[in-house]
Amino acid sequence: MNPKSRREQIQQLVEEQGKVEIDQLTEALQVSHMTVRRDLALLEEEQKLIRTHGGAVLPKALVKETPYVSKETKELQAKRSIAEKAVSIVGQGATILVDSGTTTLEIVRLLKNREDVTIITNDIKIAAELVDAKPRCIVTGGEVQPKVGALYGAHAYDLLRSIHVDLFILGAHAVHSHVGVTAPTLEKAKMKQLMIQAAEQTWLVCDSSKFNEKSFAHVCELHEVEGLVTDDRLSDTELEEFHQNCVKAPL
Structure with a gap:
């Protein structure tokens, strides 16, 4: 799978599930943790997701602190x-x-x-x-x-x-x-x-x-x-x- 297709699949999984874990992605895509982290970083730069500890979530629904x-x-x-x-x-x-x-x-x-x-x-x-x-x-x-x-x-x-x-x-x-x-x-x-x-x-x-x-x-x-x-x-x-x-x- 080429990098573009791989990132598209990651984005699809995030949109379907709301949250993905790095371990889940490495198993599903058969790539290393480093590759997944690099893909998540690129997708975050494109504002398609937000990285969290151990994975990523959709950016549109994040709730901020309220006074x-x-x-x-x-x-x-x-x-x-x-x-x-x-x-x-x-x-x-x-x-x-x-x-x-x-x-x-x-x-x-x-x-x-x-x-x-x-x-x-x-x-x-x-x-x-x-x-x-x-x-x-x-x-x-x-x-x-x-x-x-x-x-x-x-x-x-x-x-x-x-x-x-x-x-x-x-x-x-x-x-x-x-x-x-x-x-x-x-x-x-x-x-x-x-x-x-x-x-x-x-x-x-x-x-x-x-x-x-x-x-x-x-x-x-x-x-x-x-x-x-x-x-x-x-x-x-x-x-x-x-x-x-x-x-x-x-x-």
Whole structure:
């Protein structure tokens, strides 16, 4: 196969699947990793895809970081509906990691009277919400992300590596049935990955506007989460597709 045909086949696979892995391409095309990386670099220069860690995704659907003030009231009713469902997965006496975000903030607001739970978070706004509340609150520490309020960096990574919790409530910028959960930055993706590793179970919570979207940095595959909690605006077909990739059915 000549280089032009090979790159056309790569582009076709990306368009069909939304995401491709280098190992997958080397096997399908019977070429070396170096050849695939060179092809991906050329296709990225032509703006036909965006390279990610270990592969590539379509460029047109990447979701960027959103400042807190821009998302605070967006999809608010859906987020509150999700929160009402999500609190049912927080067991008696649970120790939980709560991801940064406005959907997770709504969940925490419903947990404020739970004396039995311990909440660990990487979000300064969630921590502020718990200042006068009943749950025990632990903050990961780290550098504050400007205009967002999320924490990340070496101090946060060290804490997450040193703990083990019952539950991680994972927020998402973008969720795709084939690509999985993605985040706008590598730092944010790493925080989420360390939280997943620290928890017995991970539940994904996000409103339906985040589905069928992709962002820059890979967090996890859908089969790595126990289940997902979302609103009621996804079609039965879409729910079934995501359900097939999760361990449990959506709530």
